[in-house]
Amino acid sequence: MNDDLDDLKAMMDAATPRPDAARRAENIALAQKNFADIQGSRTAPRPTSTNRPKGLWTGVRTMLNTMTTKGALTTTTALVACGFLLLTPQAQDLLRPPSNPQITMTEFDTIRSAPQDGVASVAEDVMATNTIAPESSSALPQVQQLPLTMPEQDESFANRATAPAERSRLAIKDAQDTGETAPTPPTPAPEASIAMESTALSDAVEGAAELAPAAPPNMRGLSGAVTEEIMILPAPASQPDARFIAPPAQTEAFANADTNPLRITSEDPVSTFSIDVDTASYAIVRSSLSRGQLPPAQAVRIEEMINYFPYDYPAPDLGEAPFRPTVTTFQTPWNADTQLVHIALQGQMPALDDGPPLNLVFLIDTSGSMDDPAKLPLLKQSFRLMVDRLRPQDEVAIVEYAGSAGQVLAPTPASDRTTILQAIQGLGAGGSTNGQGGLEQAYAIADAMATNGEVSRVILATDGDFNVGISNPDALKAFIADKRDTGTYLSVLGFGRGNLDDATMQALAQNGNGTAAYIDTLSEAQKVLVDQLSGALFAIAEDVKVQVEFNPAQVAEYRLIGYETRALNREDFNNDAVDAGELGAGHSVTAIYEITPVGSPAQLSDPLRYAPNTVASASDELGFVKLRYKAPGADVSQLIETPIVGSGIPGTEANFAAAIAGFGQLLRNPQYLGDWGYDAAIALANANRGEDAFGYRTEAVQLMRLAQSLSR
Amino acid sequence: MRMMTSDEDLATAAASGDGAAFASLLDRHYDRLFAFCFRLTGARAEAEDLTQDICAALPAKLASYQGRAKVTTWLYRVAVNAAHDRRRKRATYMKASDGWGDWETGRKAAIADTSAQLDWLTAAMNQLNDDLRDTLALVLDDMTHAQAAEVLGVSEGTISWRISEAKKALRAIKEKEDAV
Numbered sequence: 001m002n003d004d005l006d007d008l009k010a011m012m013d014a015a016t017p018r019p020d021a022a023r024r025a026e027n028i029a030l031a032q033k034n035f036a037d038i039q040g041s042r043t044a045p046r047p048t049s050t051n052r053p054k055g056l057w058t059g060v061r062t063m064l065n066t067m068t069t070k071g072a073l074t075t076t077t078a079l080v081a082c083g084f085l086l087l088t089p090q091a092q093d094l095l096r097p098p099s100n101p102q103i104t105m106t107e108f109d110t111i112r113s114a115p116q117d118g119v120a121s122v123a124e125d126v127m128a129t130n131t132i133a134p135e136s137s138s139a140l141p142q143v144q145q146l147p148l149t150m151p152e153q154d155e156s157f158a159n160r161a162t163a164p165a166e167r168s169r170l171a172i173k174d175a176q177d178t179g180e181t182a183p184t185p186p187t188p189a190p191e192a193s194i195a196m197e198s199t200a201l202s203d204a205v206e207g208a209a210e211l212a213p214a215a216p217p218n219m220r221g222l223s224g225a226v227t228e229e230i231m232i233l234p235a236p237a238s239q240p241d242a243r244f245i246a247p248p249a250q251t252e253a254f255a256n257a258d259t260n261p262l263r264i265t266s267e268d269p270v271s272t273f274s275i276d277v278d279t280a281s282y283a284i285v286r287s288s289l290s291r292g293q294l295p296p297a298q299a300v301r302i303e304e305m306i307n308y309f310p311y312d313y314p315a316p317d318l319g320e321a322p323f324r325p326t327v328t329t330f331q332t333p334w335n336a337d338t339q340l341v342h343i344a345l346q347g348q349m350p351a352l353d354d355g356p357p358l359n360l361v362f363l364i365d366t367s368g369s370m371d372d373p374a375k376l377p378l379l380k381q382s383f384r385l386m387v388d389r390l391r392p393q394d395e396v397a398i399v400e401y402a403g404s405a406g407q408v409l410a411p412t413p414a415s416d417r418t419t420i421l422q423a424i425q426g427l428g429a430g431g432s433t434n435g436q437g438g439l440e441q442a443y444a445i446a447d448a449m450a451t452n453g454e455v456s457r458v459i460l461a462t463d464g465d466f467n468v469g470i471s472n473p474d475a476l477k478a479f480i481a482d483k484r485d486t487g488t489y490l491s492v493l494g495f496g497r498g499n500l501d502d503a504t505m506q507a508l509a510q511n512g513n514g515t516a517a518y519i520d521t522l523s524e525a526q527k528v529l530v531d532q533l534s535g536a537l538f539a540i541a542e543d544v545k546v547q548v549e550f551n552p553a554q555v556a557e558y559r560l561i562g563y564e565t566r567a568l569n570r571e572d573f574n575n576d577a578v579d580a581g582e583l584g585a586g587h588s589v590t591a592i593y594e595i596t597p598v599g600s601p602a603q604l605s606d607p608l609r610y611a612p613n614t615v616a617s618a619s620d621e622l623g624f625v626k627l628r629y630k631a632p633g634a635d636v637s638q639l640i641e642t643p644i645v646g647s648g649i650p651g652t653e654a655n656f657a658a659a660i661a662g663f664g665q666l667l668r669n670p671q672y673l674g675d676w677g678y679d680a681a682i683a684l685a686n687a688n689r690g691e692d693a694f695g696y697r698t699e700a701v702q703l704m705r706l707a708q709s710l711s712r
Numbered sequence: 713m714r715m716m717t718s719d720e721d722l723a724t725a726a727a728s729g730d731g732a733a734f735a736s737l738l739d740r741h742y743d744r745l746f747a748f749c750f751r752l753t754g755a756r757a758e759a760e761d762l763t764q765d766i767c768a769a770l771p772a773k774l775a776s777y778q779g780r781a782k783v784t785t786w787l788y789r790v791a792v793n794a795a796h797d798r799r800r801k802r803a804t805y806m807k808a809s810d811g812w813g814d815w816e817t818g819r820k821a822a823i824a825d826t827s828a829q830l831d832w833l834t835a836a837m838n839q840l841n842d843d844l845r846d847t848l849a850l851v852l853d854d855m856t857h858a859q860a861a862e863v864l865g866v867s868e869g870t871i872s873w874r875i876s877e878a879k880k881a882l883r884a885i886k887e888k889e890d891a892v
Contacts, residue, residue, distance in 0.1 A: 005851070005852070005875070005879070008848075008852060008882070009852045012751065012852050016747045016750050016751070017750065017756050018743075019742065019743060019746035019747075019760070019763070020760060023760050023763075023764070024742055024746070026764075027742070027760075027763055027764045027767040027768075028735070028738055028739065028742060028767065030764065030767055030768055031734075031738055031767035031768065031770050031771060032731065032734070032735055032738075034767075034768055034769075034770070034771040034772070035726075035731060035734050035770075035771035035774075036731060037771075038771045038772060038775075371718055
């Protein structure tokens with residue numbers, strides 16, 4: 001909607017009167033009366049009675065009364081005799097030849113096994129929607145609850161997966177509803193076949209139950225522009241039943257930019273970007289793959305996939321800078337003639353209990369579009385997990401927003417757990433989404449709660465579908481950037497698929513000094529809100545920027561893998577006014593460059609014939625890494641510098657990061673990978689899973705396998 | 713618990729005879745329905761009457777609710793149809809009353825005066841033709857083009873075209889006014 005219409009809408013809203021209360025009551029009463037009248041006509045007694053005396057003999061008498069001829073009586077008697085012979089087991093024993101005793105058994109078997117398949121597939125669907133790690137014991141009640149209380153919601157998931165009409169648009173705001181997708185329960189047969197297909201495809205991934213026919217491969221070719229409209233028509237075979245209604249148009253918008261191009265060192269030796277500790281993209285990729293679709297290329301942000309995993313990088317010593325950079329160079333897995341420069345930052349891990357008291361404002365989207373098992377119910381569970389981890393000195397307030405924003409819970413100490421949990425449990429979905437109104441109120445409450453030395457943070461939980469107030473990501477950015485200066489952090493948690501507005505969520509988190517995470521399962525909530533809670537809540541360094549200068553005497557070409565949405569201008573590095581990413585306590589950040597050494601056969605560009613050869617440096621450094629960060633709350637940045645030196649042997653951590661970088665490129669744009677494919681990525685990741693205490697890397701390998709199957 | 717139930721579930725329950733579900737559904741949507749009727753008609757009294765028509769007919773229409781569409785989409789479709797019926801009735805009446813002479817002319821002048829006092833937008837919207845007006849009313853009600861297309865039973869492209877036509881027309885009206 002452009003400005004013209006916005007003005008018009010504002011005028012119209014102002015002109016629209018409230019309905020007259022008396023007329024309202026009158027009209028509703030009229031409607032109810034008519035309703036009752038209609039019901040009455042259905043239930044009123046019929047003029048002729050149907051309750052005539054019943055019974056076998058009545059029927060026989062009627063038959064005898066109406067059938068008068070002898071022939072007719074003989075015919076019916078013969079029919080009854082045949083029926084007796086065919087339908088009773090004893091009579092069948094008389095008929096059946098002794099050589100063929102198996103017929104009834106087989107029939108019985110198929111009859112019995114069909115519903116079992118149906119049950120199995122429902123059970124697997126449940127697993128798919130709630131991939132719960134076995135170690136999270138608090139998740140168990142959820143497992144038992146879901147199949148009992150929400151069967152039709154599971155079905156709506158299955159529907160969505162089997163008919164992948166997917167449509168991404170920036171502007172469409174569509175509230176979708178589960179009730180629409182599954183008016184009739186699906187017959188077990190198509191589901192059962194899908195479930196079997198999935199077993200064949202992958203024994204590994206939890207979400208494999210709903211493998212739809214593979215998404216068309218041209219999905220991969222679409223890249224870049226956020227506003228691009230993608231329409232993937234459902235494959236003919238994916239319509240299992242005429243009674244199935246096509247799923248509602250999906251209106252997902254993803255933030256991304258064109259893949260970083262190859263740079264020629266002699267022309268453009270400096271690369272600058274902001275760190276990114278978001279993990280949303282990996283979770284979105286996982287959610288797509290688990291539903292049996294390759295993720296849209298714009299949904300893949302490689303840096304977020306790499307940074308999803310915890311790495312065992314060397315941590316800084318006490319008294320040092322809040323994080324420690326480690327730079328290693330090693331041979332590229334997908335190209336023997338190039339090198340990867342692996343830049344790792346490891347943040348220090350202060351003890352959680354010693355941190356300053358937290359003021360948390362949960363800003364919860366309760367609009368109609370949140371009414372989905374993967375949204376509001378999962379959100380409630382997730383926040384319950386988190387509340388259990390807060391300390392007594394922390395305070396929590398809850399604001400919900402739908403058509404209008406409202407405070408649900410006044411600031412309450414975390415020790416008063418019951419009150420907080422009750423407030424969370426009482427949230428219900430309905431109405432449109434006035435995100436801006438909610439944000440304003442949440443920031444106002446956060447300001448009121450803040451006293452010296454406390455950390456305030458607004459935690460926004462939404463599907464990103466802002467359709468009232470400011471809904472344009474650019475305008476939201478300006479609004480958030482203004483609020484950022486008050487010192488309040490903003491974390492964004494994304495929920496649900498279908499109308500996920502990833503672009504808006506990214507805009508909010510990147511401009512609000514915060515992080516964006518996407519919660520698709522309770523185990524992801526466990527990771528973000530419990531295992532890595534301190535990282536999510538305490539920033540140890542703000543506005544962390546990275547600038548790398550490559551040495552043209554050593555490096556002919558370079559390419560930054562990922563960080564497309566985080567690129568900064570060269571001059572922004574020293575400008576403390578320019579915002580950049582935050583590093584949370586204990587977080588690690590990885591950035592990977594692929595470089596082509598001078599003289600390597602892999603060089604893609606020819607040297608210029610007429611340009612003066614200015615390379616005079618005899619240094620054997622490949623380049624120089626500069627990092628800038630601010631201590632939390634500080635205005636002036638500090639500098640850390642470290643050179644990039646020659647090639648070495650990669651450790652487990654660097655190898656795994658490289659494998660994920662390769663996986664991301666396979667999903668997004670494999671143009672630089674040559675014939676390096678999923679097999680090699682899986683082998684590399686599998687060999688470098690390391691300790692993997694939480695099983696994240698194992699899961700990544702499973703996702704790679706799934707993507708391999710789907711991309712064939 | 714009822715507030716948690718989705719519109720579609722309520723509508724399905726109401727269609728099978730649950731009076732409480734029907735009451736709750738209507739109560740939930742009455743205000744929005746009225747606002748939409750106001751957009752369709754441009755006058756408060758007209759909107760009240762149209763809402764009454766819809767309320768009176770709704771129980772019978774409910775039987776046609778299949779659970780396919782969202783309740784709001786279905787309800788808006790009912791509203792647009794009811795508005796059409798009203799307009800048609802009025803057009804017949806106007807035709808019949810065209811030859812009534814001076815008394816009728818005087819009455820029409822009075823109506824014209826009243827509409828001049830209405831705010832600019834309502835007056836301008838009254839000058840649009842019915843299709844453009846219905847479309848605009850839907851889109852101004854936070855409906856996407858796709859949803860409006862579903863309500864009106866036309867293609868999404870038609871909606872986009874109508875919106876641009878409506879904008880053009882409104883701009884023309886505004887220019888004419890500014891010139892005066």
